Amino acid sequence: MSPEGETQMNRYRRLTLRAAGLVVLSAAGCTGETQDAGPLLPIEIGRGDFCHVCGMTILEYPGPKGQVHELRRERPLLFCSTSDLFAYLLQPETAARVREIHVQDMGGRDWQEPGPGPQGFVDAQDAWYVAGHSRMGAMGPTLASFSAETSAQTFAEEYGGRLLRFPEIDLDVLRSLRGATHPPRRHG
Template structure:
């Protein structure tokens, strides 16, 4: 009888709980924003950024150093939480530059148009998907930098999930050389 009473109380309390809508508004980039995969300060890297809001984790979006990375994240089936909103930098916004894409010029990922296959590299040195709110701005960017203008659902998996070919600038030897220099600097 006590177990039944306890169960009824728990059910009654659960029924009283009001569902509060999760705030999925974009969060401005700050010095504390770090990339989900690399855990590096986003403001130190060039190119457009992204953020994903996950169900049940209000106010704490996952930030991404590259738009390519958030699209890959969205397409991977093994996520622990539902993705409820994704925002990307509008590279056509006033004052948005490749070095400083903006801290608050977010557009919903599903509303953006993307330049895919342009001759530009994102913040982590991989080919980038360049988002725009204005399709004509995207077309001008594609004319100047190569690539094709596409909607999110048109971007092929190969543009976000395929391995990135290392260039001479990012090969293992160059990386090892940079580590040796850094080790010497830290040892002094």
């Protein structure tokens, strides 16, 4: 092949590769996947929404709820309890997909019906948790979540338990919840 023909062939290859790259990039933009830019806000949980882990209808059960925004997912995964949320988060394959995690701030919320609205959700990594308390969540014992340490401490004084931060919650903590049975505390 002549030098002119070789140059023409290289130009053709470059143009073909560029065109193929543009097709791939434009197709990726048409998939409906989020572009993974900026913070994501919690959404309102609907009456027909189900827990990603156990499949239970979320709003039919007491205690704090959770949400996880994952990369390349438009809608967050929803959880009926903080226990189910952490059971999901602690799976080895989950960490690489997670962008944002939110839990309900139970300070000032009704434990039996914490509500569906996006307001009152806080960044799970900034929250305070109470483990080992006497209140039951959707799946039995659960982690109570709060935006403020004082609210978590007040809850622990009334219902028992110990305060934890996000990095302290591991599979051992979740196992200890499953083994916990608490008699109801009397208030008076």
